[in-house]
Amino acid sequence: MKLRLKIVFGLWVAFSICACKKFVSISPSNQLITSDAVFSNDNTALSAVDGVYVQLRTATPSMFNGGLSIYGGLSADDIYNTSVSTNYDPFYQNLIPSTNGTISGIFWSSPYNVIYRTNAIIDGLNNSNGVSSNVKNQLLGEVKLIRALTYFYLINLYGDVPLILTKDYQVASMLPRTPVTIVYKQIVSDLVNAQVLMGNAYPSQGKSRPNAMVATALLSRVYLYQKDWTNALTQASSVINSNTYNLVNDLTKVFTINSQETIWEIASPSETRNSAEGSTFIPATSTVKPAFAINTFLLNSFEVGDKRKASWLGSNTVSGTQYYFPSKFKNRTTTSITEYDVVMRLAEQYLIRAEAEANLNQLPQAIGDINLIRTRAGLAPLATSLSQSQVISAVYQERRVELFAEWGHRWFDLKRSGLIDAVLSVEKNNWQAYKALLPIPNQQIIYNSNLIQNPSY
Helix, strand or coil: CCCCCCCCHHHHHHHHHHHCCCCCCCCCCCCCCCHHHHCCCHHHHHHHHHHHHHHHHHCCCCHHHHHHHHHHHHHCCCEEECCCCCCCHHHHCCCCCCCCHHHHHHHHHHHHHHHHHHHHHHHHHHCCCCCCHHHHHHHHHHHHHHHHHHHHHHHHHHCCECCCCCCCHHHHCCCCCECHHHHHHHHHHHHHHHHHHCCCCCCCCCCCCCCHHHHHHHHHHHHHHCCCHHHHHHHHHHHHHCCCCCCCCCHHHCCCCCCCCEEEEECCHHHCCCCHHHHHHCCCCCCCCCCEEECHHHHCCCCCCCHHHHHHEEEEEECCEEEEEECCCCCCCCCCCCCCEEEEEHHHHHHHHHHHHHHCCCHHHHHHHHHHHHHHCCCCCCCCCCCHHHHHHHHHHHHHHHCCCCCCHHHHHHHHHCCHHHHHHHHCCCCCHHHHCCCCCHHHHHHCCCCCCCCCC
16 A cells, blocks of 8 residues: 555545444434535544544554554564464564565554544644534544554654655655654654643543543653653653552453553444454464464563463463463453453553653652552562662563563563663574664655665665
8 A cells, every 4th residue: 555545535534434333323424525524513523533443443453453462572572473474474583574564554554544534634623613622622632642652653663754744645645754853742742732632531431532641641651762751750640640540450350441450442443342462362262272472581581479470371282382372351252342452551651650760760769669560460579779770670570571462562662772682682583683673665665765764674
């Protein structure tokens, strides 16, 4: 698919309305074929935004529907595919050619399609006189959040990427790559704006549509990745101190719908499927080899007595070989819907704050936050005498065993910590530093002569 995707605005809005009746109960109309009609009133504008959520979870996997958990886990040292696969082998072996169809589709065209939609909705809402101010502000905040999240993952996968803020595909199709620092500025701008635009209450039943706290939680992560420790601490503290969320002590219930720990979750279209991770990682029966198994390096990183190993890992023995697999999500079926895709949860916010505190040399506070996560996992608290470097290492260890097989956290942590070469050169064959970034899809470079490939591809 070309970067210059010719999105027919009316068609995707009509699809959104048909596919999202559980979000907004209105009848589709043949008149909804122009941007003016789409943003003529609150209900039609809501349906346009609901269409973005449909797109996030329509395909399995997609970037937002299991793709980062699967391919990010393979690229790092979380999981491996148990059978030879032309699809998964390149990611586990870190031998991804620029012609790879997964990066071209799941990790480039699909996210840029989301960006085009958000840009079009932002333009439509800003020019609408028919949408009430409260609804307009909430929806603008939601799509700016989604745009920020999409760019966050793009730059952490590829490095510099085209920063597209227009719905004009002819202009966008020839844009060069924008430096990561500038893209981060846009991400921060979108999230700060979203904090103001969105209310503190969730605008939907449960947590399927984001509130201002979701923007704050993502902003804390964005600041952390930029090593802006003070702002990361401030934003994470805002989420934690809001008393809106709580760590769930029963580890088997952390990822259930509307969990107290969940900050934002995305439902499947018409709420007919459970999480992508559950359907992908959990084998059909106890006698079936899982498609993906836990890497030995991850398995050995759990401390003795860590409840997460018992609660979040499953195990099948097939032909005499024991395979551990991720089982944070428990439901792989569609007969009962008990789990959505959890985008962000409170445990990450504690670990963000702990990392920021440690880098600011606020060691007692950092150790206290780490110990909250360790205590829930049934582990002894860390000693208060740890040095700064030991506390920072402890944060990364907790992130390793707390956030594994979720949204590519381990892959991104290895890169931003500067540890990726030291770790993966030991764990993987023929590891080279340039592989920390994906190649820009060759197809896109053919279409857009202003795009420059990442080094060594």
